[in-house]
Amino acid sequence: MAIERTLSIIKPDAVAKNVIGEIISRFEKAGLQVVASKMLHLSKEQAEGFYAEHKERPFFGDLVGFMTSGPVVVQVLEGEGAIAKNRELMGATNPQEAAAGTIRADFAQSIDANAVHGSDSAASAEREVAYFFSSDEICPR
Numbered sequence: 001m002a003i004e005r006t007l008s009i010i011k012p013d014a015v016a017k018n019v020i021g022e023i024i025s026r027f028e029k030a031g032l033q034v035v036a037s038k039m040l041h042l043s044k045e046q047a048e049g050f051y052a053e054h055k056e057r058p059f060f061g062d063l064v065g066f067m068t069s070g071p072v073v074v075q076v077l078e079g080e081g082a083i084a085k086n087r088e089l090m091g092a093t094n095p096q097e098a099a100a101g102t103i104r105a106d107f108a109q110s111i112d113a114n115a116v117h118g119s120d121s122a123a124s125a126e127r128e129v130a131y132f133f134s135s136d137e138i139c140p141r
């Protein structure tokens, strides 16, 4: 399988719960490496731009409101099949439907406050990594 990069966001609910380390530990134990990381408090404009594909959806306002409600940790994860592997570790969007042992099953409260974001395709990963990181901020080993 190819080495890929994917964008992960530890969302405001998980940062507030103080489980940043536990979440990163799951990525590392699954063989993904953190090759870029920063903590940010997203502006409304940053959150709207990031989630632009959802702007016509009824939950868009709530999503932007939630993502700007507190700090987040944005990271680039690298590894074999990183995009699908991260989605598997995250679990389903709605934590009530997320498989046992996934990040969302263990740390998320609701479909709004669902602990993590992960790119869902190679095209999204490319756009999302570039949205938050310049190439000199990414440090592969």
Ligand code: IDP
Pocket: 059, 063, 092, 093, 111, 112, 113, 114, 116, 117, 118, 120
């Ligand atoms: P994903 O984060 O699992 O990729 P997406 O469909 O890309 O899910 O949706 C982005 C985010 O928007 C979700 O993580 C969730 O927080 C929020 N969201 C998605 N669907 C709903 C919904 O039906 N109601 C409220 N929020 C939603």
